[in-house]
Structure formats: C-alpha cells, structure tokens
Amino acid sequence: MGNWRDNLRSVEPYTPGEQPKEKDIIKLNTNENPYPPAPGVMKAMQEMDTDLLRRYPDPTAGMLVDAIARRYGVGPDQVFVGVGSDDVIAMAFMSFFNSEKPIFFPDITYSFYPVWADLFRVPYETKALDENFAIRAEDYYGENGGVIFPNPNAPTSRYEDLSLIEDILQHNQDCVVIVDEAYIDFAGESALSLIDRYENLLVVQTFSKSRSMAGMRIGYAIGSPELIKAMSDVKYSFNSYTMNQTSLCMGKAAIEDEDYFQDCIRRIRATRDRSKEEFAKLGFSFIEPGANFIFVTHPRLEARKLFQQLRENHIYVRYFDKPRISEYLRVTIGTDEEMDALFAFLHRIINES
Numbered sequence: 001m002g003n004w005r006d007n008l009r010s011v012e013p014y015t016p017g018e019q020p021k022e023k024d025i026i027k028l029n030t031n032e033n034p035y036p037p038a039p040g041v042m043k044a045m046q047e048m049d050t051d052l053l054r055r056y057p058d059p060t061a062g063m064l065v066d067a068i069a070r071r072y073g074v075g076p077d078q079v080f081v082g083v084g085s086d087d088v089i090a091m092a093f094m095s096f097f098n099s100e101k102p103i104f105f106p107d108i109t110y111s112f113y114p115v116w117a118d119l120f121r122v123p124y125e126t127k128a129l130d131e132n133f134a135i136r137a138e139d140y141y142g143e144n145g146g147v148i149f150p151n152p153n154a155p156t157s158r159y160e161d162l163s164l165i166e167d168i169l170q171h172n173q174d175c176v177v178i179v180d181e182a183y184i185d186f187a188g189e190s191a192l193s194l195i196d197r198y199e200n201l202l203v204v205q206t207f208s209k210s211r212s213m214a215g216m217r218i219g220y221a222i223g224s225p226e227l228i229k230a231m232s233d234v235k236y237s238f239n240s241y242t243m244n245q246t247s248l249c250m251g252k253a254a255i256e257d258e259d260y261f262q263d264c265i266r267r268i269r270a271t272r273d274r275s276k277e278e279f280a281k282l283g284f285s286f287i288e289p290g291a292n293f294i295f296v297t298h299p300r301l302e303a304r305k306l307f308q309q310l311r312e313n314h315i316y317v318r319y320f321d322k323p324r325i326s327e328y329l330r331v332t333i334g335t336d337e338e339m340d341a342l343f344a345f346l347h348r349i350i351n352e353s
C-alpha cells in the first residue's frame, strides 16, 4: 500500500528571492528595475482588442519575435521567446544538454543551473571562480557536454570581456555554449556580436531587468537558426502557447521604445556609481559591478546579521548562505531615494558597532 510514493519525483527546487506582502518596504533583493515599464506598454494593454483573449495566442509569438529581431538586427528565425529567461534556459537545457559528458558552469553562479541539471538529469561539474571571482577560461577547455554562465555573473555582478567568451568558444566548438545575459544592458558589450561566427553560441536575455517587466515574464534567446529550431521543436513538444496575448502586445511596445530604455539604463548606472562611492565610504568592499546590483562585504559587519537587521527595518537585500560568499550581501540598485535610505541605515549601524 502506498507504493506510488516510490515513484514520486524528488527534486530540490530553486528558492527565489522573497516577495514580501508588506507595503512601505525598500525592496533591493530580486534585481527588479525601480522604474516603470515604457509608457507605450500601458497604452498597448489599454488598446488591446479583448477579442484576442477569446482566441489562442499565436504559437510562434510572431509579433514579439519580429520586434526583437528588428531591435537586434537578426532574422526572426534566430529568435526564441519564452516565459522569462528561466523558461528559455530550461528549454535550452532540454534541447542542448543531452550528452553523457558533464556540462560546466562556475561554482558561484545563478543557483538555478544545478536545479535544472538535476531536474533534466544532466551531469554537471562546477569550475571554481578565481580569488577575484573571475571566470578562468582554461577551466572550460576540457571535454564537456555544454557550457553555461551568466555575463555579468550573478550574484557577483562581475562582467567578463568578450575576449574571455571568445576564448571559451574557441575551445568549445563541439558543444553548445550558453551566455546568460540577464544583466548585460547594465554592463558592456553583448556576446550577440559573436553569434554570426559561432553557430553553437546561444545568448539569452530578459525583459525582467533592463525593461522593467519582471511581472510580465518575457525572456528570449538569440542564436543560429539551427539552435532556435531545436529549441522550438522542444517547446512545441511541451506547450504550444507559452506566450500569452498580453505579453506579446506589451513586450512589443517595450522593445520598440529605445529612448526610454536607454534613459532608464543611464539612470540606474548613475545611481550605481553613486552607490559604489557610498559603500566605499562606509568601509564596504565589492567587486566592480556590471549588473544592476552590487555584491558587498564589510570587514567588521557579519553579513547574515546585517541582512537580518536590514530586514527588521524593512530593507530587503539578498543573502546566500553558501561557501565563499557567506560574508557578502547582494544589493539591487534602486532609486536614489531608496539607496539614500539604505545608506542612512548603514551609517547608523556602523557608528553604533
């Protein structure tokens, strides 16, 4: 009796950052954008023909795929869209990581990678970042079933130059290399400039961060038509209608407002520059941030305790109780006002300690 329990799938799930219900909090824990989406996004929602809700959406997500393709100067057959980049990466794991050999990713990185690897039964090996939390290209030279890493990396915020990515690509022509660019718009040059030369390179980006649409769940991948076709075949074997009509309309409006997008990035970078100065004045050290968050540590303040003190004072940041990074806090760049409130609080704590 009860033998069905023997066949339950047991997995250790990914734990997303908290989404507290209280109002009046300063929320710097999940790398959301502090500014609203482009004005055209609300307009697109208001103007949406409700008859479209009665029907199934376009399974090819054509209007959104075309808008993304136009923005990045690639063909529509080079774009795959999904329900956030989490969905896109999950599809990529299923589509590309089917070797007996282990896939490689850094020891400190987006903690969803080992979860997908376990879920899809993909063997993996982690490669230790160096003492400055940099990726060492040589670690990725060995035989493997695929490579994935974020650039900038999470939670370190460290951006690696394209020369490092190209080095990894040159040594990995027999597997798919995925560069997870969730935060690239806040950093430097994208690996998209390499897709024409490396048909095994998949670049994944998202509307959740630089386009202020985490709630809408839109992510995309750009790569060679062959990679995109393989992902689409997997998607159509799983769920034909991943993208709902509202995300198609609102996503298109978001990607077409380039001026608003550039302005938003500029503001967040300016606040990031100011925040670096303030953290330094308070005695924190950090890795040069490339993303919309900063990974900080203090020689006298215990990270776990500080995380709790901040939380009790309605300021949410992210703490990871993991080897090598348990003395760090990851702080999302909010508005100037939010950051000022954080710094005023930290100032008090430091003066009292």
Ligand code: PMP
Binding pocket: 083, 084, 085, 086, 087, 110, 150, 153, 154, 180, 182, 205, 206, 207, 208, 214, 218, 219
């Ligand atoms: N990659 C990285 C490195 C991330 O930090 C995140 C955000 N948690 C994602 C992918 C997924 O973002 P989304 O699904 O919202 O596009």
